[in-house]
Amino acid sequence: MSGLQNVRRPATLASLAAELGVSRTTVSNAYNRPDQLSAPLRTRVLEAARRLGYPGPDPVARSLRTRKAGAVGLLLTEALSYAFRDPAATGFLEGLALACEAAGQGLLLVPVSPEHVDVTAVLQAGVDGFIVYSVREDDPHFLAVLERPVPTVVCDQPHGVEGVDRVGVDDRAGMLCLARHLTGLGHRRIGVLCMRLGAGRYDGPADQERQLGATYPVQRDRLAGLRDGLAEVGVDWAGVPVIERFLHSVDAAESAAAELLTAHPDVSAIVCTSDILALGALRYATERGLSVPEDLTVTGFDGVPEAARADLTTVRQPLLEKGRVAGEMLLERGERDRPRRVTLPTELVVGGTSAEPRAAQRFFSGW
């Protein structure tokens, strides 16, 4: 806990009213409804306010009475600072911020302790609604959000929560499209790097059981899309190595790529479930002296600016747009009879990191 605490207000609406010998209503009106009192009196009120150091109506008290806080809460699974570090999150948040701005709403980043679970921050947030960005299905903070009697919009994951709007993309279809691009090039020996699949800290190979038990639907879907695409050309998913990393960073991905290629040196393409992971794979390839795409194809997912700079083959999703839509769904006035589900389009971006595999590897499928 912090030592921060509001100083006692030097003057209140009531004390100001008493000083002037008018009612509290009048003082309130001086601030909120100038047309409800004569101009001279209003001036007198405002002048007295300045003289007594009255800073205007207290926002919290006003919120209590009006039942609106003027802010939207944002819940992330990761540490708060992640919001400013991950480019996919940043893009989303930029769009969300645009929507909030347009509606004059604040955006409250709710602190979640990465260490031990503590949902008090969620329960304490003075907000009119929540945006939940890509959290685990059974995230306790998320469950706490659902307890709160305010509207909620989920971005990406979890899926299909009752009474909650959602915006996202078709991860499975996007990945399927990418998979076809790769199989079309002739790739059959494929390795995968993916983000965390479950609550606990785990780094290493993710077998099928772990994949199916994943509590992150986005990862589940992206893997499923790839599996679908490979099945179309007869590649058995059981033989496809998947390496999981708990941390979503270039460094972590680099080590994952090392782990993958060490155990499976014959892989011709590394499919990553995010661009960040792909950037790590690229770095490992450079480190190891492998040429991309001649020796190795690398693909990502998301379409962040860094990926464009690296000319990465990836599946682009409209990150900023997703944020803006999320905000608008939450802030939109009017009745919403049923939870809305918005799916934004994805687009395959073929960059310079994917090409046909070497002749020796092509159409090989003898794992």
Next chain:
Amino acid sequence: MSGLQNVRRPATLASLAAELGVSRTTVSNAYNRPDQLSAPLRTRVLEAARRLGYPGPDPVARSLRTRKAGAVGLLLTEALSYAFRDPAATGFLEGLALACEAAGQGLLLVPVSPEHVDVTAVLQAGVDGFIVYSVREDDPHFLAVLERPVPTVVCDQPHGVEGVDRVGVDDRAGMLCLARHLTGLGHRRIGVLCMRLGAGRYDGPADQERQLGATYPVQRDRLAGLRDGLAEVGVDWAGVPVIERFLHSVDAAESAAAELLTAHPDVSAIVCTSDILALGALRYATERGLSVPEDLTVTGFDGVPEAARADLTTVRQPLLEKGRVAGEMLLERGERDRPRRVTLPTELVVGGTSAEPRAAQRFFSGW
């Protein structure tokens, strides 16, 4: 305004107490001080809460009573989305977020309308303190923040506001150091790109009067540091062209570089008051077919990650650290007798974008 409004709470602490035939205090204690009532009664309360759909104590009402909101407000001059777009801001915010997280405080991004001035959002923010990031001296939102009876910490600018803590770097000294690097290399014909110097939208050359009247102390100081450094080798500041841009973007900087080099083709070095501006200058050089640093030296300021990737000569400041210190200053418990001023160190980073000017240009000073 948004249509978002809290649904009426299905049950309140009072109704729950009435239902159970206990006092409101007891219900409150069931949530906040479990040791103040017997375990069985607490269970009974919590059970009834679930049954009646009572979502736990209302955060706003609690805030009113306890006089703490559990959140810190953040004020930016720019549109809210800027926070996620500018890498220097992002670095700062990441550090700030770390500090907030550690203290369990939320971070409320206060929406400021870029179009017409409207300070209601500042007055409406339910926060225990404000962080003000790099705003103009006479920014009306900032003045509104000062009206609020909560502690405030300013980052970078404005300077020397009474009763307000500040964290920043010595911009003047940092730039002086950079200037000496350039003059040491032999540069005498120098052109400058700087960020906006005043409130109104203006793009173009900034004469000395405009420089001196700048309401952005950071820009003022950086220019002054350069002036000092040039004065040391006898270069008259009056002859140094300074091009100003209202928008802080690579695109804007590119056009500024064009403007500068068109009017002053004999410039051997472009000094930019930010890395973003420098990246724009680099892009213009590439576009125009100029080699950096052979044909042209380009320098930045800040030390953002993008600058490192571009191997830019710049002055690095500890962005993340600055954010964390700002947060800690605000959240720190204990009396603060007088406003604190923290100045963090800067460091000259010599990259590959600065070198000796061509022989023909060296030591020339005959403008």
Next chain:
DNA sequence: TCGCTGAACCGTAACGGTTCAGATACGCGC
């Protein structure tokens, strides 16, 4: 049996506003 103690629980008074249904006075048309 008495006095004392500590645990458990309660009543009241804020916290600082907003809101709505009046009250008052005033000007105006008839």
Next chain:
DNA sequence: GCGCGTATCTGAACCGTTACGGTTCAGCGA
């Protein structure tokens, strides 16, 4: 002179909670 609309201001209820200073009562030692 009277009814009536209008502009201006007031009174009181209400928002939902927690802080504070009690009261009650079972248990215990003497």
